[in-house]
Amino acid sequence: MDAAAILGQLLVGLGRSMILFIVSAGLSLVLGVLRVPNVFHGSLYMLGAFVAWTVAEALGPHPAGLWLALATAPLVTAAVGLVVERLLLSRLYQREHLMLILFTFGVMLVLNDVVKLLWGPTYRSLVPPPSLQGAATVLGVALPKYNVVLLLAGPVVAAALWLFTQRTRAGKVSRAAATDRDMVAVLGVDVSRVFGLAFALGCFLAGLGGALVAPTTSITLGMDHSLLIDSFLIVIVGGLGNLWGALVGSLLFGVTQSLGLLVWPQFAVAFPYAVTAAVLLVRPTGLLRSAW
């Protein structure tokens, strides 16, 4: 095993980490601010992928198709999230936790059936524009050109989230609400609107993740399952509601899997979960400070 092989696998693993980060950052945001474990987060990811496919397909071979798809899909999922939050979820915040989980679980079932109604059970393929097809050889490893997009998208999203939470009023309020929502309400801030915004942003990230992943995989019913489980694990490992925890967790997840393949390919599937378990044994509340 040479250094180039390790670096190559690292690079490949980072691409996957970025998708995981974008999706679990959305999940973590909603968990942190609203205290809602959003079970239909994965369905929005799947919806994002299908919407991206439809947009790209409608524009045919036009090179802007993919970019327009990447822009549209997250807006659609954010809108779906906003409608669900304003009309239904916002009435349930006073209820106990189990009710909230049951509600989002119900929405998941509905959304999955809506996707089935609209797109049917066949799987779809989104072909990236010619400039992003094929592979570039980086450090002797064949890296799909499209993975470069993923490697860039992750840091861009991370930077945007940092700016939002640190530099904007809404971001600061949502951070404050995550820490002590009663105090924020007492200070005269309309917490409900902040919740709506944070929820829509979380759903936006789910859709963005789905749209970004669309050109790399089969777009199909059921693509949400494994991702939802992985995202929840990442959020728990990173620290509930901590955005940077989501980043650390995603890196840990994606990279242990790709490097695990070098060590012991038969059992590579188990590596991320083994690491998750090990982390939780040592630090039961996650690597970074939990917002809960």
Added chain:
Amino acid sequence: MSARRRWIALVAGTLAAASVAGASAAPAVRFDRNIKVGVVDTYSGPPAVFGNDALNGFRLALQEINRDGVHGARIEFVTRDEKFNPEIGLSMARELVLQERVDVLVGTINSATALAISAFAREQRVPFLVWISKSEAITGARGHRYVFSTTENTAMAGKALAEAMVRRGYTRFWLAAEDYEYGHAVTNSFWRFVKRLKPEAELVNQTWWRTGEPDLVPYLTQILQARPQAAFFGTGGAGMANVMRTMQVIGFAQRVPSAIHTAIDVTVLRPLGTAAPEGVFGTTDYLYYYPDTPANRKFVQDFQAAFGGPPGFPAFHGYITGHFIAEAFRRARSLDRERFVEALEGLRIQTPVGEVEMRACDHQAVLPMIFGVTRRDPRFPHLVAGDPTVIPGANVMPTCEDIRRARERAR
């Protein structure tokens, strides 16, 4: 010979001749009710694509059969959705047999469901024809009097691919597969035959991933780095599409020759369009454009007219299943299940790919395998099988002796 014995022989001969003539001339048998087939398959979720395709092929066969009927009866069917779940599938089969009183069971895409229904069919003595599931255990180790298969299986696919790859001189293999029943069955079968043909063949390493694993790039780049001489992939369904696309993106097949059962299949290549890789070795038992015979052309035209697209391999299996059932009831001249089973054993029918026999010893349809390599063709919107060759089914099927031993071991 004495006069008396000659006389007896003459009488006996006349009687025999009369009875044969009577049998062939008389439309004497008339079924007093229609034949009812119970179909259990997946009609929701991603595998529904295959389930619906098979059902369409079956429908087309019934249209043809019911024009003249079978001894005055029509073949009817009812469907049940097993949702890719063996427990649901089994309870559906139970309901079809005990409440709907179907004469024959048909299904399913899920090998685990097929095996569960098969055990029930044996207990209830109801004939069960398996039309998509490819586990070789169905007509192999766990086969019995009442189960039949009208589809190729993992033993046939593994052997066909092993022979093709060994003939090309490859000896150092990497095995990569999805971690589920079919993935294990087809991979084990491939490797078993490679070792049988070339005992010195070397297994470089193996990789297993979860079904539905979204990102296969790390798995494939790692195999590239290990530089095996060739790779075998054991995947199916949507996972198949992921492997193919990832191979195309990183140019995998150009660097490591790869073999995958169903890689040249239309159901795999059509949804991928131009995102499919060239140069992947694959097998299937049906292609709508090859062999270009009048029988196949007619089937494809009729299917396209009825359903608006070309038939995939499940449609072909559904179609021959319908005709096997009809022909067996014609031969049996009775609605009795035991007579049906006996009539189906060894039965030969004409199909779009030529004559197909239902082998009597294991109830496995002797289907030819097509081997080819994926290739672009401007005449098609999807990749096709380049340099296709047909391997007769008898060459890739386990022998009756193999089956007998496998069943004994299972007992």
